[in-house]
Amino acid sequence: MIQEELLKKRRTFGIISHPDAGKTTLTEKFLLFGGAIQTAGAVKSSKIKKSATSDFMEIEKQRGISVASSVMGFDYKGYKVNILDTPGHKDFAEDTYRTLTAVDSVILVIDCVKGVEEQTRKLMDVCRMRHTPVIIFINKLDREGQDPFDLLDEIEKELNIHTRPLSWPIGMGSSFKGVYNLFEKKLQLFSPGKNKLTDEVYQINDLNSSELDAHIGDKPAKKLREDADLIEGVYEPFDKELYLEGYLAPVFFGSAINNFGVKELLDTFVQIAPEPQSRQTDLREVMPAEDNFSGFIFKIHANLDPNHRDRIAFCRVVSGRFERNKFYKHTRLDKKFRFSSPTSFMANEKSVIDEAYPGDVVGLYDTGNFKIGDTLTEGEMINFKGIPSFSPEIFKELINKDPMKTKQLEKGILQLTDEGVAQLFSRQPGNIKIVGTVGELQFDVVQFRLLHEYGASCEFRPLNYQKACWFTTTDKKALADFSLIKGHHIVKDKEGRLVFLADSMWSVQMAQSNYPSINFYFTSEFKNADETAVIGKY
Numbered sequence: 111m112i113q114e115e116l117l118k119k120r121r122t123f124g125i126i127s128h129p130d131a132g133k134t135t136l137t138e139k140f141l142l143f144g145g146a147i148q149t150a151g152a153v154k155s156s157k158i159k160k161s162a163t164s165d166f167m168e169i170e171k172q173r174g175i176s177v178a179s180s181v182m183g184f185d186y187k188g189y190k191v192n193i194l195d196t197p198g199h200k201d202f203a204e205d206t207y208r209t210l211t212a213v214d215s216v217i218l219v220i221d222c223v224k225g226v227e228e229q230t231r232k233l234m235d236v237c238r239m240r241h242t243p244v245i246i247f248i249n250k251l252d253r254e255g256q257d258p259f260d261l262l263d264e265i266e267k268e269l270n271i272h273t274r275p276l277s278w279p280i281g282m283g284s285s286f287k288g289v290y291n292l293f294e295k296k297l298q299l300f301s302p303g304k305n306k307l308t309d310e311v312y313q314i315n316d317l318n319s320s321e322l323d324a325h326i327g328d329k330p331a332k333k334l335r336e337d338a339d340l341i342e343g344v345y346e347p348f349d350k351e352l353y354l355e356g357y358l359a360p361v362f363f364g365s366a367i368n369n370f371g372v373k374e375l376l377d378t379f380v381q382i383a384p385e386p387q388s389r390q391t392d393l394r395e396v397m398p399a400e401d402n403f404s405g406f407i408f409k410i411h412a413n414l415d416p417n418h419r420d421r422i423a424f425c426r427v428v429s430g431r432f433e434r435n436k437f438y439k440h441t442r443l444d445k446k447f448r449f450s451s452p453t454s455f456m457a458n459e460k461s462v463i464d465e466a467y468p469g470d471v472v473g474l475y476d477t478g479n480f481k482i483g484d485t486l487t488e489g490e491m492i493n494f495k496g497i498p499s500f501s502p503e504i505f506k507e508l509i510n511k512d513p514m515k516t517k518q519l520e521k522g523i524l525q526l527t528d529e530g531v532a533q534l535f536s537r538q539p540g541n542i543k544i545v546g547t548v549g550e551l552q553f554d555v556v557q558f559r560l561l562h563e564y565g566a567s568c569e570f571r572p573l574n575y576q577k578a579c580w581f582t583t584t585d586k587k588a589l590a591d592f593s594l595i596k597g598h599h600i601v602k603d604k605e606g607r608l609v610f611l612a613d614s615m616w617s618v619q620m621a622q623s624n625y626p627s628i629n630f631y632f633t634s635e636f637k638n639a640d641e642t643a644v645i646g647k648y
């Protein structure tokens with residue numbers, strides 16, 4: 111058995127937000143507290159360094175976004191914390207959704223000026239679908255934002271989750287004085303400063319005490335007392351179980367750039383966030399404390415150096431102990447593999463490790479054997495579930511511009527889609543290749559990488575589809591009718607499953623009502639009714 115103590119002290123989570131809400135800044139402050147980096151700015155500057163050393167990453171640099179998501183581990187108060195970074199840009203949303211399969215909880219950052227934004231909604235849909243516990247950090251309190259009660263109402267309504275403030279802001283923007291921790295009854299006074307690590311904190315158990323007026327002034331003290339009364343009246347007390355089940359999100363307020371409210375968030379996070387959780391396979395649930403190692407690949411990262419074609423597959427350890435140089439079964443290929451230089455990530459550093467435990471993420475060098483969702487075990491033939499492909503939103507036909515390089519193009523597009531850069535569908539007759547993505551940017555990435563890594567030049571022809579629905583039926587006649595009428599819209603995915611490419615949500619609904627014996631699904635993994643219901647909204 112894996113020691114209980116070891117599991118209790120591990121936290122694997124993702125920070126998610128709409129771009130610009132402050133995810134990178136918050137991540138960086140966490141790493142500062144964890145001692146994993148020494149200076150503010152280190153996280154961003156590493157992004158720039160990477161882009162300077164590779165052409166592919168030029169795309170990222172030029173567009174000023176983070177294409178790749180990575181893993182950052184650090185130690186804090188005896189806990190091993192793993193942050194799985196997620197690209198905020200919506201064109202890489204699918205990468206983020208997949209990364210969320212490898213975390214046990216998330217911290218959602220919301221900009222107090224902008225409130226709930228488009229990506230916030232989509233990311234929370236994915237969290238809700240998986241019942242991922244969420245802590246909310248409302249950021250940028252140094253700016254004039256929306257009223258905190260209004261913000262919480264908006265979050266509850268728009269994100270469909272109950273909230274419970276654990277801290278409360280005193281003023282905002284130019285009149286921002288600090289926050290009162292309702293849970294620990296501590297007053298934390300705000301002073302701007304990027305590099306300070308601690309705030310001025312006072313224990314004030316009774317809000318009616320005149321000490322409060324002395325620290326923040328009469329008027330703000332009066333307002334805080336009124337707010338606190340209202341909070342107690344309106345919100346249920348914090349219930350950890352409801353948080354762990356993903357129904358209730360505790361809320362903190364602060365300013366990441368000023369390092370304000372970040373430490374209390376981190377302290378509460380390590381206390382309440384879940385330890386590494388079990389995961390479901392096609393045969394059984396795998397518990398983290400089991401002896402035998404198992405894990406799954408949730409992300410594949412191309413080598414950014416064009417001289418080395420290998421890739422890094424990110425494996426989330428689910429159970430047991432992963433060991434360097436030990437043979438593990440790749441269950442999809444039914445083949446054994448051994449990894450001589452598995453890598454762990456500590457902030458910006460990569461290092462070879464000898465072992466890893468549940469909750470950890472190990473980077474495995476791969477020469478093209480892995481696909482997203484693959485399972486590794488000590489021999490048991492199981493496959494982890496819950497890493498579905500979601501319906502793309504943009505579809506284009508892949509056109510080969512150089513017939514001499516057909517083989518390279520075929521190989522390249524298969525490998526890139528294995529990595530999850532885009533999805534590939536094929537339509538007969540003529541073996542038409544259709545690439546589906548959630549954003550325009552990925553077409554640039556595919557075109558660029560096919561040319562630079564495989565020497566194949568291609569172009570894309572836009573197609574008028576908006577939605578991919580996987581479908582199954584046992585009704586042969588219905589299938590024949592549907593195929594006859596919708597032939598041009600019926601394709602297969604890489605696994606040979608039937609997919610209906612619809613030109614609107616309306617035509618999906620029409621197909622559903624005209625062919626009741628055909629089951630339509632909005633993700634490639636369609637055993638769970640919850641998932642199809644949620645993702646179906648996109």
Ligand code: G4P
Nearest residue numbers: 127128129130131132133134135198249250365366367368
């Ligand atoms: P992201 O990863 O979610 O996209 O956001 P990021 O941390 O990059 O932050 C987006 C912008 O918001 C940055 O400004 C950052 O400095 C700023 N920011 C983060 N936290 C706070 C905060 O608490 N208060 C205020 N006022 N601003 C905050 P930028 O101008 O885009 O970049 P930079 O030049 O500051 O690096």
